[in-house]
Amino acid sequence: MYVVATAGHVDHGKSTLVQRLTGMWPDRLAEEQRRGLTIDLGFAWTAIEGREIAFVDVPGHERFVGNMLAGVGPVPAVLFVVAATEGWMPQSEEHVAALRALGVGHTLVVISKADLADPTPALAQCREQFPGAPVVLGTDLDQVRRSLVALVDGLPAPDSDADVRLWVDRSFTVRGSGTVVTGTLAAGRISVGDELDHDGRTVSVRGLQSLGRDQPSVAAVARVAVNLRGVDRDAIRRGDTLCTPGAWLPTGEVDVALREQGKLQQRLVLHLGSAAVPVHVRPLGETGARLRLARPLPLRVGDVGLLRDPGEHRIAAGVQVLDVRPAPLRRRGEARARAAEIATGRVAPPVCERADTLRAMGFAASGDRIGDWVVAPGWWAQRRRDAVSAVERWVADHDIAAGMPEETLRRQAGLPAPQLVPPLLDGTGLTVRDGLVQRPGTDLPPRVDAAVRAVTEWLASDPFRAPEAAELAALGLGPKEIGAAVRAGRLARIADGVVLGPDVHARAAEVLAALPQPFTVAEAKRALDTTRRVAVPLLEQLDARCITRRAGDGTRRLV
Incomplete structure (x- = not known):
């Protein structure tokens, strides 16, 4: 399956185009149907030349940009609609700014209402805004379908073996079944009977649907409805996640690189996945920032989102997560050094960390493997030299002691766990016995x-x-x-x-x-x-x- 979101100014015909392509009207709320205005996310799907394509139809009105971002956030491709009757409009501009900030590079532009006005000006405007992207007239539905096939065929292959992180965009109750949530599964696989993590609690998958059909298992990329056991409908909402247990680190503070940057303020809203979380922004140079989140999110290095000022209806910056567990910036010069590191476009992974924690953070496990830990070779060699020196100093100050306490050596050597002490001492001649680090042949003074x-x-x-x-x-x-x-x-x-x-x-x-x-x-x-x-x-x-x-x-x- 392929998932495509719509984007574009209000009343430019996004929902109508989806209905013409799928035969399904995506607006599901009574108020939407009464007002003829998309307010929340809508969903429809069809098969085109053997490709199953699901559409996430988003609102185009400026009052509902938050809903639009919740739909676009987890989706890899966009169908951007501009009406020939109006051309490029304010929400066209905000939507394209959001797409650029989110790094969405797979776009198909459709000029709608081309039978009601000369489409030439709108075509020119769209080609200027989307250089290299295909632009077609909505009056030629066959060409739209062919272009959609070409769009989805160019998408990167999803990793069905990846850890699951499903961003929830709807939560509701089905009589006789209980809580159901929906979202776009961007990576991994969910199966009936799976146990997933939601906000620190374990929930189980009671049932699955995709494109209106019951499924025993659904692999990315897909629109999926998950019937859950173990959580009430009121306890899970848009912006929450269902994750592979133990594979993600919920974080309340991240360091990010800034992309498509505008005016930064101290208080903005971070849109990532389907979440919209207020953040406190601390700039780090001109290209980075530290974000303190109002609530923790399961994030990884490489995640892309955007900062938005909802009061001024503007995108402040696109962000790419570089570190989900940044060190405190307490000493003089640490913030400046961190800003310089962020300016390079990446930050170094921890010099000593568990392999599963590195994976959860989004870092590759590069370095020397010491049991469950991964260490930077240079750092490890320095710790070994420091350990030998620490034991020598201890012996000089405690000449009749049986040995240096292992915990004291661990702290002085800067090791995060006691089990790292024995391998650190390999090859040094030092041994650990009964919790004491001893030199060989230790004699009495x-x-x-x-x-x-x-x-x-x-x-x-x-x-x-x-x-x-x-x-x-x-x-x-x-x-x-x-x-x-x-x-x-x-x-x-x-x-x-x-x-x-x-x-x-x-x-x-x-x-x-x-x-x-x-x-x-x-x-x-x-x-x-x-x-x-x-x-x-x-x-x-x-x-x-x-x-x-x-x-x-x-x-x-x-x-």
């Missing part, structure tokens, strides 16, 4: 090493006579130093302030094996030639390691 050697010599002749707290303090071994020695495997902590050699458990088992089984604490204390301060916690550790087993009467035996 000289002052602690000397103290531990003194304790080791102390224990050589009396392996179970632990130094007293005062003796450890005299050697400069406080809790942190002892902790470092234990982590390095140079000492074993038996209790707070009680340390022995690293092989104490095996040596104790050898001594206790010579005792009659079972044995008491007193017997173990005598055999080990130590104090109760050492014997009791040492036996408890032997129990915990299943070297000994304690009986209900307090005696123990070797396992």
